[in-house]
Amino acid sequence: MTPGTPSQTAGPFFGAALPFPGGGDLAPAGHPEAVVLHGYVLDGEGAPVPEALLEFWQPAPDGSRAGAPGSLRRDGVTFTGFARVATRGDGHYALRTLPPGGVPYLAVCLHLRGLQRHLFTRAYLAAPADDPLLAAVPEERRATLLAVREPDGHRAYRFDVRLRGPGETVFLTM
Amino acid sequence: MTPLGTLPPPPPYLGIPQRRPQQPPLSLLCDPDAVELTGPVFGPADVDPADADLTRQHPGEPIGERITVAGRVTDRRGRPVRGQLVELWQANAAGRYAHPDDRHPAPLDPNFTGAGRCLTDDEGRYRFVTIRPGAYPLDGRSDVWRPAHLHFSLFGTAFAQRLVTQMYFPGDPLLAHDSIAHAVPEPAALARLVAAYDPALNVPGHALGHRWDIVLDGPAATWTEGSHR
Numbered sequence: 200m201t202p203g204t205p206s207q208t209a210g211p212f213f214g215a216a217l218p219f220p221g222g223g224d225l226a227p228a229g230h231p232e233a234v235v236l237h238g239y240v241l242d243g244e245g246a247p248v249p250e251a252l253l254e255f256w257q258p259a260p261d262g263s264r265a266g267a268p269g270s271l272r273r274d275g276v277t278f279t280g281f282a283r284v285a286t287r288g289d290g291h292y293a294l295r296t297l298p299p300g301g302v303p304y305l306a307v308c309l310h311l312r313g314l315q316r317h318l319f320t321r322a323y324l325a326a327p328a329d330d331p332l333l334a335a336v337p338e339e340r341r342a343t344l345l346a347v348r349e350p351d352g353h354r355a356y357r358f359d360v361r362l363r364g365p366g367e368t369v370f371l372t373m
Numbered sequence: 374m375t376p377l378g379t380l381p382p383p384p385p386y387l388g389i390p391q392r393r394p395q396q397p398p399l400s401l402l403c404d405p406d407a408v409e410l411t412g413p414v415f416g417p418a419d420v421d422p423a424d425a426d427l428t429r430q431h432p433g434e435p436i437g438e439r440i441t442v443a444g445r446v447t448d449r450r451g452r453p454v455r456g457q458l459v460e461l462w463q464a465n466a467a468g469r470y471a472h473p474d475d476r477h478p479a480p481l482d483p484n485f486t487g488a489g490r491c492l493t494d495d496e497g498r499y500r501f502v503t504i505r506p507g508a509y510p511l512d513g514r515s516d517v518w519r520p521a522h523l524h525f526s527l528f529g530t531a532f533a534q535r536l537v538t539q540m541y542f543p544g545d546p547l548l549a550h551d552s553i554a555h556a557v558p559e560p561a562a563l564a565r566l567v568a569a570y571d572p573a574l575n576v577p578g579h580a581l582g583h584r585w586d587i588v589l590d591g592p593a594a595t596w597t598e599g600s601h602r
Binding site for chain 2: 200202217242274319334368
């Protein structure tokens with residue numbers, strides 16, 4: 200097989216090219232089942248990481264993994280399964296989506312300055328006992344993959360990414 | 374004087390230490406039904422054909438040597454990656470990004486933003502028209518200069534094939550000194566980041582042609598066929 204093209208750091212300047220308007224508006228506007236997933240990207244010293252780019256890929260609510268075009272110029276109706284959001288200066292990101300069908304998680308790809316290669320992780324909205332990936336994670340680190348339902352009435356989940364140190368998020372490799 | 378080609382490689386780029394995970398990543402092989410084996414799709418709704426020509430995004434023409442960059446995106450088995458999104462960003466001809474954090478005191482070009490995108494065709498081919506970017510000093514002021522390069526972002530048929538990388542230009546003397554390029558330790562692998570001059574891709578009288586083929590790694594190639602949905 201042909202060897203793959205190597206990865207290189209995304210550098211500091213992708214923020215003018217990769218983010219697009221409506222990148223985090225995965226749920227059609229006004230959809231009653233919409234949930235908000237939000238949180239902070241934090242470095243090994245607990246400092247927020249600005250201009251980190253988070254990409255999300257997930258099945259549609261009916262479980263379809265076929266996706267649909269139109270993420271970059273959303274029509275307000277189609278559920279494409281793909282979102283891209285950048286953190287602000289305080290390291291915070293947010294997207295609005297519909298709960299995935301068939302699996303309890305969103306796949307996450309994280310790009311940021313200062314990494315040679317992007318990072319993969321997952322944001323779980325629920326933690327079923329028979330999930331094969333969660334079962335493979337040491338129990339003391341499992342919580343790093345679990346989004347926490349916000350206590351107020353909104354359908355919102357908090358998912359922080361800790362790049363290093365205590366509470367380091369479980370990252371995935373293929 | 375050290376002859377060219379025998380210079381010791383620069384120390385490889387290690388990134389920002391406090392952002393580098395310490396724990397080894399967990400393999401997704403434990404999950405044969407992983408969502409990461411599928412990926413987002415894109416189409417004409419996402420990309421305007423004009424997005425692939427970075428020299429025509431403003432009323433005037435940008436300064437610089439016009440180039441085309443084209444090639445094929447395949448997986449490791451050589452299968453074309455069809456209809457997928459390819460994104461490009463770069464500095465202008467003077468080595469300056471149109472980004473507020475770029476402190477390099479080289480001129481901005483009002484006719485060049487330096488961002489483009491296109492979709493691969495049924496053979497996995499992509500093509501951009503742009504200008505050759507300038508070299509620039511790291512951190513905008515040091516004596517360490519980055520070779521001219523284009524940043525690329527690619528999607529495969531699986532989310533796990535996601536690739537962000539950089540393309541370099543053939544014969545660039547700065548490449549031998551570049552820590553970021555040398556984060557790829559094997560010379561053969563680094564060579565796969567360097568485009569080739571290809572006169573067949575020239576636009577006569579207008580642009581110099583460069584060929585750069587991209588091979589996406591990941592589960593589509595390395596996982597058994599039986600694990601695919």
